Amino acid sequence: MEQGSRWCLARGYATKLDLERTEEGGCSPGADASKVSPKAVERGFKQIGTLGSGNHYLEIQVVRERNIFDRETAGVFGVDLPEQVVIMFHCGSRGSATRSRPITS
DSSP, X not given: OOSTHHHHHHTTSOOHHHHHHSGGGGSOTTOOGGGSOHHHHHHHHTTTTEEEXXXXXXXXXXXXXXXXXXXXXXXXXXXXXXXXXXXXXXXXXXXXXXXXXXXXX
């Protein structure tokens, strides 16, 4: 929280261009983790790896070989690489048709 994208850059998870293209350079000035309440940490911890929650979210996932139960269908969606990183997004509401589809990287 206090280092943001600079932390990622220092460890090889980001590029300088990522920082340039991210709001506030990837970290808000004056960010102070000590100001985050235990309740906020508890609520946010359950959403690590996601953007959003409830019925509207985006989730970063890693495909594990052992979790592919139907290889033919997985292949149709482009999920066919070992340890493949995919993004799943969901936008819908209870009681209506929902869409959920992996986007391969």
